[in-house]
Amino acid sequence: MAALGYRPNRIARSLILQHTRTLGMVIPDVANPFFGDLMRGVEEVARERGHSVLFGNSDNDGDQEDRYVEEFIERRVDGLLVVVAAHRPARSPARAGDAAEVPSGAIAPLDGGLVRGVDTRALGRLADLPAGLPVVALDRLPDDWSHDAVVGDNRAGVALGVGHLVELGHRRLGFIGGDPALATGRERRAGFEAALGDRGIRPVWVSDGAFSLDSGRAQAASLFASPPATWPTAIVAANDLLALGVLLAVRERGLSVPDDVSLVGFDDITYACLSNPPLTTVRQPAREMGSAGARLVFRRLDGEVGPPEVVVVRPDLVVRSSTARCEVPA
Amino acid sequence: MAALGYRPNRIARSLILQHTRTLGMVIPDVANPFFGDLMRGVEEVARERGHSVLFGNSDNDGDQEDRYVEEFIERRVDGLLVVVAAHRPARSPARAGDAAEVPSGAIAPLDGGLVRGVDTRALGRLADLPAGLPVVALDRLPDDWSHDAVVGDNRAGVALGVGHLVELGHRRLGFIGGDPALATGRERRAGFEAALGDRGIRPVWVSDGAFSLDSGRAQAASLFASPPATWPTAIVAANDLLALGVLLAVRERGLSVPDDVSLVGFDDITYACLSNPPLTTVRQPAREMGSAGARLVFRRLDGEVGPPEVVVVRPDLVVRSSTARCEVPA
């Protein structure tokens, strides 16, 4: 009788069993290779455990993220993985790349908590999450997070990058930043400033923007609009997309990486090794971060109680050809 | 009363309403930027229509794909979008990149239907799909597909690429192929041979592999292991990943693109413009293909009946810097 197309109805089953064998995942953008790798990691361990994954793109818009979180809760997912977007205190609609447009010039100030009207906490959803629903933050750790999380060590990561650069003899360093509304954006910038400070060096350029190719290109263009004498001999970018954008701008300026400027990125996305020159970068194992996150969810589902666990993955430096010894005397 | 955390239970709702407002999508690999873009497209229109999307990676393994399709049906998705994997007639486990290993040398034969023991039809699931479940094939059109689909015009696409190359004076052309078990792999190769045939030119090199960077690198390496006199002056690769791999191999050989060989890719993934030199390629609008696919699903859900609709999107050539005029006399 099953011969003619009977399929058990898993939704009826879920209703009585009180679980759906489904994980919800909300990320900024699937089309971004870093998040694609993250998803890959969670899907793999979800599949092992007989779960499927629902996903949604937030475009880094906190309201959109909230909507998806709410919807996934109503759909009774067994666990939630989220790359937390920044939240705005007022309900003003967040436009993509909002904070991106104007690089903040020479060296822009950075303060914690409230950044240019953007709330860096995870806000609302935290409050009324169903009890017992495992939630884990991926990649970005909001100021007020009280659940499990897996994040990279951003400060240590950029410290690796600047260490490499000063070993190469560079003393005039610049930083092309990401979105200061995001924890990763703030931490990487703070890590840059701290790493330089530890060595008694003052940065020559620091700007913020968005984590995108276009923002990297724009920030670098505005850097190179300043007098050549003030240019850095080496640039660290807050992620690979940004670095790739810097590469474009350098090329457009008729300059060369690494002859005129050294460049280091962050993430080691798959395409970092395909640029010209191949990008020296700080590797974050996105896929492994994703599977670690899913494993945290299942640990809770398996009954583990206890304080929030935040696993921080150690980044490492992969040096390729976008960095070279500094030729100008300090 | 809702004040203390009441959430409507959408799964109970689904049980009675007989729909889940969920789309299922199975793709080879989220981490592949082409498929990431596709997903982006379907998510966007799904969201507009109040649907969420469940996804699964098949790794191009037909069995894995079947398992996800089956699971999504049991979960009572309202529609299914799939980038159909190749199927093996026997239940032999398909290993990733199985067909990839050895490039088939000078010019490997290609026949339809059964390719090296791989069934190019969509097989089983077709048979016992629930009546009324909208299913659409994305990117790849199996031989026996009888549902809606959205695909690129692969033959026209590579014809664009070879047209550009012969205009540039090239007469000695080679083809670095993808997986012949996939419709895209076969069509792009056939398109290459046809486009050359139309012009009375015989290809100088044709090989198959997998749609990956490594396969491109390996195929190109074996091409360049042949006597230099037999080398092509221009290469068309079956996709951008392959082309990027060729680029690596060319570089490793101490040769230059486009001075020694011109190179054209296929897809125009986001990173195609970041290679060195930026890749000339045949653009397929992945995101738009995804949203078109989702729109087909909703059209059926809205009650449209009628024969399967296959929308084929026209590719266009984007010329960047990996192609140049042929300097050697024909």
Add this chain to the structure above:
DNA sequence: GTGAAAGCGCTAACAG
């Protein structure tokens, strides 16, 4: 209008 009842397709508990 407001309230009770049936039932979506399962699982679990309980009888025979």
Add this chain to the structure above:
DNA sequence: CTGTTAGCGCTTTCAC
């Protein structure tokens, strides 16, 4: 061990 029944949280119908 097989068969019946209650109930998961909703929507819909039907009665009041």
